[in-house]
Amino acid sequence: MKSDKIWLSSPHMGGGEQKYVQEAFDTNWIAPLGPNVSGFEQDLERYLGGQCHVAALSSGTAALHLALLVLGVQAGDEVICQSMTFSASANPIVYLGATPVFIDSETTTWNLCPIALENAIQDRIRLGKKPKAIVAVHLYGVPFQVEAIQAISKKYEIPIIEDSAEALGSSYQQQKCGTIGDIGILSFNGNKIITTSGGGALVTKDPKIKEKVVFLATQARDQAPHYQHSEIGYNYRMSNVCAGIGRGQMEVLENHVRARRAMHAFYLDIFKNIKGVTVFQATSESYANYWLSAIIVEESKTNGITREQLRLLFEKENIESRPLWKPMHLQPVFANCPYYGTQIAESLFEKGLCMPSGSNLTDRERERIQKVVADLFLNNSNELQQ
Incomplete structure (x- = not known):
């Protein structure tokens, strides 16, 4: 008889998720808004600390896409991206018509190599294509070389999108991953350390960026009694049901x-x-x-x-x-x-x-x-x- 499957990283429920999901059903908040969404965002903000603001979204990929958008990435731009990562780190760059510029790893953290990163930036600037952002990943939950990458970011004035899809619960010198970059992203996919079935979040210290992200994630609807749109928007907000699962998962993170x-x-x-x-x-x-x-x-x-x-x-x-x-x-x-x-x-x-x-x-x-x-x-x- 064949033994049961041992999975690489399966969902792990803590038991408290059902009460939040049941509340969503009992109150008929079966929508991409509701008390669980705001509650989950507040739970994450308390956990991450540092006066951060969190927008709960439908996936980590959506968070990366919106991070690039609010940083002004457009068609024809270039964005630095760690090569050793899942494709979701790079795909949103292409969604916007921009080009990923891939960077090798270093042997200590397996993340962005600072030497290759600076060489790339200097070369792209020489070619008249200064990168608009740096997507830096904490691979498998191990933080990248924070000081070295931050120093390069500051030197060339290129913002860091901190891909913490795998790193909720990790920290560097007691600073939580997700709060280290100019914008952080999290993932709550089914295989992550906590899950909302499918979901993600964008983390920022600027409340105006959160406001903009939520606006874009809810189809960019202008303030009007009718449906009016001055910008292209996206259906990227997390549902109240999924956020309920997240609230229960935060209790066991x-x-x-x-x-x-x-x-x-x-x-x-x-x-x-x-x-x-x-x-x-x-x-x-x-x-x-x-x-x-x-x-x-x-x-x-x-x-x-x-x-x-x-x-x-x-x-x-x-x-x-x-x-x-x-x-x-x-x-x-x-x-x-x-x-x-x-x-x-x-x-x-x-x-x-x-x-x-x-x-x-x-x-x-x-x-x-x-x-x-x-x-x-x-x-x-x-x-x-x-």
């Missing part, structure tokens, strides 16, 4: 962060004596939620065992794992976009594997994961050498 960090510690332990395998870790200045725990498998140091062998063995045992994000500059859809850097992101992609990291994994499931690792790296059976 810290528990989820602790559980994800415990999974990371679990991987540090089971790989500590396995030569050639390194568990991805944040720097000492950062507190990572470890939304996904990831490893690097160096074939030259593991007696020929590869990342792909481990992934396929997990698959055989009904355990989900996956390679790291394929860098955007290697994606067919972005083949003609500028790229700056070397092959760090490419090397990480070839050797890296995201491990099951859910906050709801059981001891029995961890035992199954550990057994696969032991069978491959320690027992080194004949079957696995074929």
Whole structure:
């Protein structure tokens, strides 16, 4: 009999979500507005601190799209974007008719390489195409090199859109991720550390930006007794029902962060004596939620065992794992976009594997994961050498 599936990162309900959803039904607030929407925004604002203002939206992608819009990105512009990320970091740039300029990773945080970033900015300026924004990602919940990226942003006066889709609960020097950039974005997709089924948020310290974002997200309706539109708008507001799920999830966010960090510690332990395998870790200045725990498998140091062998063995045992994000500059859809850097992101992609990291994994499931690792790296059976 096949064992139950172990997912990479499945939704994890805390139990309090239903009361907020039931309130939405009881009061007939089944719409993209209502008390849960404002309540969820306030919950996030309290959690993030720093006098931030939050707009709850239909997705993290919508938040990125609106962040670019309010920063004035238009057709023909260029926007710097981290290459090692999910495509949603780059797609909204193209929605606006702008061009992504992709930047390599550095080896410490796997995020934006400051050297490649500055080289790119200088080169684009030389070509008469100064970038309008920098999309910087906290990959897998690990903060980027904040001081270095902020210094470059300030030097060239290019705002940072902080892609914290994977980083709610992470912080850098005690500042919450999502509040570090000029504009931050969050995601509450089903696989994220908390979920609203589908949803996202934009974070800003400027109440006027929030006001503008909410206006654009509700079809840009002018103040009038009839429907009047002076700008193109979008149907991007979060529903009151989804926001109710979010309110319940906020009650267990810290528990989820602790559980994800415990999974990371679990991987540090089971790989500590396995030569050639390194568990991805944040720097000492950062507190990572470890939304996904990831490893690097160096074939030259593991007696020929590869990342792909481990992934396929997990698959055989009904355990989900996956390679790291394929860098955007290697994606067919972005083949003609500028790229700056070397092959760090490419090397990480070839050797890296995201491990099951859910906050709801059981001891029995961890035992199954550990057994696969032991069978491959320690027992080194004949079957696995074929």
